[in-house]
Amino acid sequence: xxxxxxxxxxxxxxxxxxxxxxxxxxxxxxxxxxxxxxxxxxxxxxxxxxxxxxxxxxxxxxxxxxxxxxxxxxxxxxxxxxxxxxxxxxxxxxxxxxxxxxxxxxxxxxxxxxxxxxxxxxxxxxxxxxxxxxxxxxxxxxxxxxxxxxxxxxx
Numbered sequence: 001x002x003x004x005x006x007x008x009x010x011x012x013x014x015x016x017x018x019x020x021x022x023x024x025x026x027x028x029x030x031x032x033x034x035x036x037x038x039x040x041x042x043x044x045x046x047x048x049x050x051x052x053x054x055x056x057x058x059x060x061x062x063x064x065x066x067x068x069x070x071x072x073x074x075x076x077x078x079x080x081x082x083x084x085x086x087x088x089x090x091x092x093x094x095x096x097x098x099x100x101x102x103x104x105x106x107x108x109x110x111x112x113x114x115x116x117x118x119x120x121x122x123x124x125x126x127x128x129x130x131x132x133x134x135x136x137x138x139x140x141x142x143x144x145x146x147x148x149x150x151x152x153x154x155x
Contacts, residue, residue: 049134049153050077051146052125054113057085057094059121061140066100068143073102076150080104083113083121128153 053069055062072078082091082104091106107113116125126135126149135149 046077047129048077049129049150050079050127051150052116052127053078053080054083054107054116054118054121054123054125055080055085056083056121057091062122063098065122065140066098068141068146070100070102071143072146072150075147078102081107081112083107083110083118126150126153 051069051072055066055069069078069080073080080102085091085094085106087108088106091104095101095104105112113119116123120138122139122141124135124137124141124146125133128134134153137145137149141149
């Protein structure tokens with residue numbers, strides 16, 4: 001039983017260290033993002049927060065995170081931007097194959113990614129109702145974390 005407790009403590013410490021390192025890395029990578037007000041003039045927020053999620057079909061982390069984005073898109077305004085991921089039909093097939101139906105913009109030429117200074121996928125940006133960026137996450141985000149950020153952005 002002592003060995004079990006020892007290994008459990010080591011696993012918990014390791015998970016905490018990895019979590020801290022990954023969050024620090026995400027914070028570092030987010031420093032280059034466009035921090036100005038929402039640069040898309042034609043998006044109506046309707047007095048609600050908006051999540052813009054940059055992803056790609058070729059990104060393994062994006063595939064793991066897609067169910068989280070799917071869940072949040074059922075309750076909040078979510079716009080996803082598929083970067084350099086093929087034709088609309090190829091992206092639709094990818095979504096269908098993965099049981100996903102969130103809305104997307106096909107960023108074939110990477111123009112949206114450039115406008116937001118996105119260089120790493122996935123990247124998630126959350127804007128409040130006044131189009132101010134309140135959260136940014138580079139890399140994987142949990143469903144709980146996304147819900148919490150969207151709730152906070154709506155206050």
